Amino acid sequence: MAAKGIEMRVATGDADTYIVRCGLEKVISHSIVAITRQDVDLVVLLIDLTPPESNIYFMKPGKGKVETAERTFFCTYHPPSPCIQWLRRNTSYL
Numbered sequence: 753m754a755a756k757g758i759e760m761r762v763a764t765g766d767a768d769t770y771i772v773r774c775g776l777e778k779v780i781s782h783s784i785v786a787i788t789r790q791d792v793d794l795v796v797l798l799i800d801l802t803p804p805e806s807n808i809y810f811m812k813p814g815k816g817k818v819e820t821a822e823r824t825f826f827c828t829y830h831p832p833s834p835c836i837q838w839l840r841r842n843t844s845y846l
Contacts (some may be wrong), residue, residue, distance in 0.1 A: 772797040 753760055763770040771787060772794060779785045779802075787794060 768793045768797055772801055776801060 761770075761774060768791060771789065775785045775787045775798075787798070
């Protein structure tokens with residue numbers, strides 16, 4: 753994987769938090785970062801920890817006939833939805 757430019761890391765603690773923090777670390781040096789996972793916990797962590805100006809995406813792999821879905825929660829043209837605003841105010845995970 754390293755030969756194809758894919759970096760691998762091993763989480764020693766909470767894997768979800770580690771995945772999001774690694775993505776946030778990468779967004780500093782890369783214009784777009786995509787996190788691919790089926791775990792919804794990552795969505796909440798992304799909403800809580802990612803600055804609004806970041807281009808970070810959550811990709812959920814499809815199963816069977818369902819296509820892969822790509823979502824972003826941050827748009828410079830529109831304010832965050834009330835749900836996103838509520839999650840940012842009311843999550844104190846870390």
